[in-house]
Amino acid sequence: MLLLLAAGAASAQAPFLMGGVTAAPGTLAAGELRVPAGPGDQGTVIPFSVIHGTRPGPVLALVAGTHGVEYPPVLALQRLRTAIDPRTLTGTVVLVHMANMPSFLARTIYYGPKDGQNLNRVFPGKRDGTLSERIAFVLTSEVIDRATHVIDIHCGDGNEWLRPYSYWVVTSAPAVVAASKDLALAFGLDHVVIDTERPNDAAASVYLANTAMTRGKPALTAESGGWSRTDEESIARVERGVAGVLKHLGMRADGPPPVAHPVWLGRNEVMRSGFTGLLYPAVEPGQTVAQGTLIARVTDFHGRVLEEIRSPFAGEVLYVVATPPVTKGEPVGFVAERATAVPAVPAGPGRGAGVPR
Numbered sequence: 001m002l003l004l005l006a007a008g009a010a011s012a013q014a015p016f017l018m019g020g021v022t023a024a025p026g027t028l029a030a031g032e033l034r035v036p037a038g039p040g041d042q043g044t045v046i047p048f049s050v051i052h053g054t055r056p057g058p059v060l061a062l063v064a065g066t067h068g069v070e071y072p073p074v075l076a077l078q079r080l081r082t083a084i085d086p087r088t089l090t091g092t093v094v095l096v097h098m099a100n101m102p103s104f105l106a107r108t109i110y111y112g113p114k115d116g117q118n119l120n121r122v123f124p125g126k127r128d129g130t131l132s133e134r135i136a137f138v139l140t141s142e143v144i145d146r147a148t149h150v151i152d153i154h155c156g157d158g159n160e161w162l163r164p165y166s167y168w169v170v171t172s173a174p175a176v177v178a179a180s181k182d183l184a185l186a187f188g189l190d191h192v193v194i195d196t197e198r199p200n201d202a203a204a205s206v207y208l209a210n211t212a213m214t215r216g217k218p219a220l221t222a223e224s225g226g227w228s229r230t231d232e233e234s235i236a237r238v239e240r241g242v243a244g245v246l247k248h249l250g251m252r253a254d255g256p257p258p259v260a261h262p263v264w265l266g267r268n269e270v271m272r273s274g275f276t277g278l279l280y281p282a283v284e285p286g287q288t289v290a291q292g293t294l295i296a297r298v299t300d301f302h303g304r305v306l307e308e309i310r311s312p313f314a315g316e317v318l319y320v321v322a323t324p325p326v327t328k329g330e331p332v333g334f335v336a337e338r339a340t341a342v343p344a345v346p347a348g349p350g351r352g353a354g355v356p357r
Ligand SMILES: [Zn+2]
Pocket: 066, 067, 070, 154, 155, 156, 157
């Protein structure tokens, strides 16, 4: 009896405090992180839920709405907040329901409405910076620094038509890179871009998921859906991905298996417009293209062709911009080539057996 009591005490979970609310073990709590006012704005809030399991374990942060017109991840998290049962959960799930409230409410693609900045380019943020930088600072200090694993869930932005894929960043510490690879496979998207260009500097981490990785935490950026849509398929794909990660991390007993035959994508390039005008896409996401295949045309406002944008190499189109407005320097599409080799990663504790390397 004493032994049983001791074992129970050893495996008990302490309450989880966030944003002024306390989640007791086995419960769901909800609150808002406050982003303080700055010059020219009133600040904002970041609504979150904490699903706090009964046993200690990983703290998995799921972030939606880093870009405000990316809806399936937002809607998936609305479902997950009640679909994940805290009474049977090991560890803790932090759901960030809306990372970028100003962008969501103003329906702005890419950039925040107050400062014209891309939230996913200003990490780790600044305490006294622009609104986007202050949002990033709160996400870094209140969410990422509290988590053990982070998934930033995106889709094609409001103008982007996209096939699902994830980014696996390989520039961090080897053990973090290895665990992040397993996270990507567990999430289940079968196309994975091997990202070799993210900075390995915690003070200039730029991207949300990279902020976690430069702080030693496995992380993933996932893309499912796009073009301002709220389709069931894209929402369900995110739910399935999270279920796979919960199983992989040992937070829940049941869940789908990791992707068995991932398509690793190496060389990749965002093609950009050299002109401002009207964009006419010529390909669809998922389409295989040759070097030189026409991706899109740009015309001026009197219909004259200014530019034909062609694929720089043979590969697969992961997204294409599919609405007419285009400004010089903005993306028009993203193409990636199958990797000839997948970077070697060290084996480590907690790596799933049978996971394809
Ligand atoms: Zn995005």
